């Protein structure tokens with residue numbers, strides 16, 4: 304059997320996972336000398352590059368001193384925690400990165416909990432030790448306390464520690480060691496990561512952890528082989544999560560080397576490979592020996608906590624900008640998404656409406672963003688948390704929230720979060736004028752808070768949260784303070800009317816933008832909604848006021864990205880998404896019907 308180590312890199316968002324994988328690839332000599340390599344090369348898709356975050360976990364393989372090291376880079380953002388959970392089962396240990404300054408953050412806790420539960424003994428990498436404000440010793444203590452809290456056993460508590468600056472390409476066993484290269488980390492991986500269990504002599508047992516698609520060869524299952532061998536052309540049994548068995552032939556077998564994929568003839572226990580030839584293959588499925596099919600346990604991962612309704616666009620501008628607009632097309636697209644993403648699911652809830660369940664706003668926004676880039680047009684509603692009944696009690700998801708803010712804003716933030724039913728659990732000075740606040744808060748209280756938080760802290764605050772657990776429903780939380788400016792007319796917005804409206808609130812539109820009755824064109828400065836006319840031209844007068852036209856100074860509109868819009872809307876509003884535009888609208892476009900409904904809702908509340 305080949306000498307193999309399988310390892311996943313896990314951490315809170317931005318603690319340097321992808322950068323570390325880059326450096327490991329470079330320093331292992333996996334790239335040819337002339338090969339030009341991008342920064343954060345593993346973040347390969349467009350949205351990942353644009354946002355500088357990892358969304359999908361991806362694997363690479365390096366050869367170091369004759370040992371094959373398979374490395375899986377995982378996303379750090381809480382919304383993609385499902386990716387991490389399923390990857391953890393595929394590896395024999397993890398590199399747990401912790402930023403030398405930020406220390407343990409919400410997603411550090413989440414990934415540590417999952418890793419310890421699976422019995423992994425992490426290698427702790429205190430990263431970014433080049434940061435002048437870093438406190439590596441404090442961070443190691445924090446990690447130790449965290450492991451202890453999470454019920455780590457003796458062996459797990461004696462975790463190896465490496466100090467590193469991934470970006471600068473060095474790692475050290477001790478802080479006073481020479482800052483040279485990543486060799487200390489390579490050594491530690493070879494020494495501390497257990498060799499894969501299982502044997503090539505057993506029957507085949509392999510499990511798919513990621514899906515890929517190729518126009519020529521179709522669906523590809525990226526898999527870990529736990530036992531036996533698999534060969535090109537061989538007939539094996541695909542066992543689905545529900546127990547269904549289908550025989551099929553391996554039409555292609557692909558191995559990994561650095562960033563390349565190479566066709567191979569055979570792979571064996573302990574290794575990671577990609578298999579084609581099975582049309583219905585999904586994440587979590589097993590491929591087994593037909594003589595004695597013993598599937599691996601299907602993957603259980605934490606359930607979704609947030610849902611958003613996707614619907615066919617029925618605004619007056621429907622169908623004018625998108626390529627795929629029908630219910631069938633949306634259905635197909637959502638189905639294919641859920642195929643590869645087991646942390647999400649969806650159901651049809653009536654004519655042209657789909658309830659999409661996921662882990663958070665970002666996860667759902669990215670799906671919507673991908674769809675609009677592919678030419679889809681649709682509407683989405685306000686995110687809602689998913690509740691469940693337990694012994695007759697309604698339970699809702701709670702999150703662990705950590706905020707770093709300049710000291711002077713702490714008071715205001717604590718007050719604001721109090722209204723959203725947050726419970727403060729910790730408050731520590733972080734030095735340099737910053738305070739760290741920790742809360743437990745119902746996920747509902749977090750919807751739509753980000754923009755407000757950034758305004759409140761003048762853009763200097765940082766906020767992070769991660770799923771904690773389901774708890775009894777905590778009552779109503781405060782929602783948006785301001786009403787909407789709603790267009791009464793269909794047509795094109797005029798500069799003159801926008802100018803006259805702009806002291807009523809913040810505009811979302813600019814001259815010449817298309818508007819329709821019931822479309823939200825801005826945020827009212829007061830708490831009620833206001834119907835306005837954005838297409839009214841200047842009244843013609845006989846007397847030309849001198850220089851009146853140049854007097855029109857328009858304040859630039861607030862850019863409503865998909866994310867901003869989704870965060871902003873209330874229950875009676877929708878975001879209209881097309882490849883070209885993101886518009887906010889009232890669910891009910893007719894003003895009379897809308898007002899009647901609003902009145903009714905008000906009486907119901909009282």
Ligand SMILES: Nc1nc2c(ncn2[C@@H]2O[C@H](COP(=O)(O)OP(=O)(O)OP(=O)(O)O)[C@@H](O)[C@H]2O)c(=O)[nH]1
Pocket residue numbers: 314315316317318319320321322323343355356357358377378379380430431432433434467468469470471
């Ligand atoms: N100062 C310093 N910055 C670093 C170091 N390593 C990474 N960074 C920076 O940290 C930022 C985040 O790095 P990534 O590698 O994308 O982090 P990540 O953990 O993969 O992030 P996600 O995948 O989004 O969770 C980048 O701007 C890096 O350049 C380091 O050793 N020192």
Ligand SMILES: [Mg+2]
Pocket residue numbers: 320321322346356357376377378379
């Ligand atoms: Mg990354």
